[in-house]
Amino acid sequence: MTDLLRLVDAAALDDLGRFAARARALEADGAMRLQATGDVLAAWVGVLPGSGILAEGTVLGLRTFALAEPATLDAVVPLGAVTDRTARPGSGGADLPVPPTRALAAWAAVTPPRGPWEPLGDLPADLLADVARVGLAEVTEAVKERGAAAGLVRDRVWARDVREATGPHPDLMAGGSVGPTDVPVRAGGAFAAYALGFLEPGSVVRVLRSNRWIRLTAPGGHVLMR
Known part of the structure; x- marks a missing residue:
């Protein structure tokens, strides 16, 4: 599993940080699921929880980001750990060290289909x-x-x-x-x-x-x- 995600540029890393910050404003102790396959990173957040066996009512947010180097990752991490790693002023880099801490999020067990849509x-x-x-x-x-x-x-x-x-x-x-x-x-x-x-x-x-x-x-x- 990848322990470092290299985004295409610093602007993309900043964008990921803003996304995480908005999600954290909804749930301070929330989580983000980082799924990297090849040169694409999918960043998932939970907005509204579902209920029942089928998790009806679940609402998720998704942003995708291009990676400068291929990676393989599927990890659920605290939102706070993402914002910490994307808010370091003056770094100018595009690297996101994958937080070592894992988070529990019921919505992360519910994976939407890739398609067809x-x-x-x-x-x-x-x-x-x-x-x-x-x-x-x-x-x-x-x-x-x-x-x-x-x-x-x-x-x-x-x-x-x-x-x-x-x-x-x-x-x-x-x-x-x-x-x-x-x-x-x-x-x-x-x-x-x-x-x-x-x-x-x-x-x-x-x-x-x-x-x-x-x-x-x-x-x-x-x-x-x-």
Whole structure:
């Protein structure tokens, strides 16, 4: 197993660090799964946990990075260890020493398929951002009012279809390729794409399906939902 990942340049290493920092803002003690095969590194993070034997409701974030040297690795490590190794000022390098500490993450046992992925259409990134902001406001208010009992509200908010989360939306009414009765996309996917910084204003997010999985492919990365 590789103990050092050499990314293509320092900018890519910084990008990986920002991704890890955003994920850590969602879960301070969270984990990242580093999967390297050949010259590609797949970096996975968990956003929302699933439940039951099939882990229904799981929402994952994924970024891929080019490697300057081929590597083989599959390790789940603490997010804090990744941010520590990507935040050293003035290093100017592109090397990521693989953290020796391993982390436990239930979502890491759930591996989405590599494909084939069936294209289902597109959704406006602005719609997903609006859904995420509305949901965050609801969850924040529930936490203020109910404290630890806000979990049921949180689950309900992120389980909604994105087209139900904000009511009629101008981007959909203008004629997006995914209509109001087509593929269901949970609001939890919008939350993940927004929180991880994947959405660009005015852009389009592709929606794909493979068996029980839905994938959102945005300019900044991928969200996978089961």
